[in-house]
Amino acid sequence: MRKDRLPYYFQWEVRSWSRAYPLWQRTLLALPQERRKALALGERDGGLGLMLADHGFVTVCSDLRGPTDKARELHRTFGRERSITYASIDALAIPFPDNSFDVVVFKSMLGALSTKERQAQAVREMHRVLTPGGVLLFAENLHGTALHRWLRRRFVAWDHYWRYLDPLADADLFAPFAKVDAHTTGLLATWAAARASATCSPVSMR
Secondary structure: OOHHHHHHHHOOOHHHHHHHHHHHHHHHHHOOOOOOEEEEOOOOOOHHHHHHHHOOOEEEEEEOOOOOHHHHHHHHHOOOHHHEEEEEOOOOOOOOOOOOEEEEEEEOOHHHHOOHHHHHHHHHHHHHHEEEEEEEEEEEEEOOOHHHHHHHHHHOOOOOOOOOEOOOOOHHHHOOOOOEEEEEEOOOOOOOOOEEEEEEOOOOOO
16 A cells, blocks of 8 residues: 555665654554544655655654755645644654644654653653653664664764664653554665664653
């Protein structure tokens, strides 16, 4: 379903990032039809907003300074503009009440927060705005092997501030969630990055 749209959903390094899609698709299709409110964070050009709308979700498409005009154009091209609204949202302080969304989704965003404390705050905010039983879907760069780290130092311009997740040391970031389903791919997926995707289902909200 919708595999022809993967380049529009993931937008860059599609072969690598789209490895998250089978897990995400299964999760989205398993949600009851009455649970159709979603938030996409760090969206920029709106790819994941399109994905959510294609799966029947009424979606808030957001970025720190608001999604680009390309996002709106993309959504109009596929006839999804009526299902999507736009917002400027800082993931550290999501301006919605508790229990507002059934799904929250992002990719390649947590690393930009630079510190574990800021990453934890963002995850707490995502958990807070999810409904009980809601899901967090994400794809994020991992700490990786020594070879990953060497290649990043040499070739990745933002390596000096990006905080890559460590699957073991950072498992506590997702402690508020009842279940974590994590899948990883390594060096063969892309020459300088490891990818992870996970779904997290909160039991209840504070």
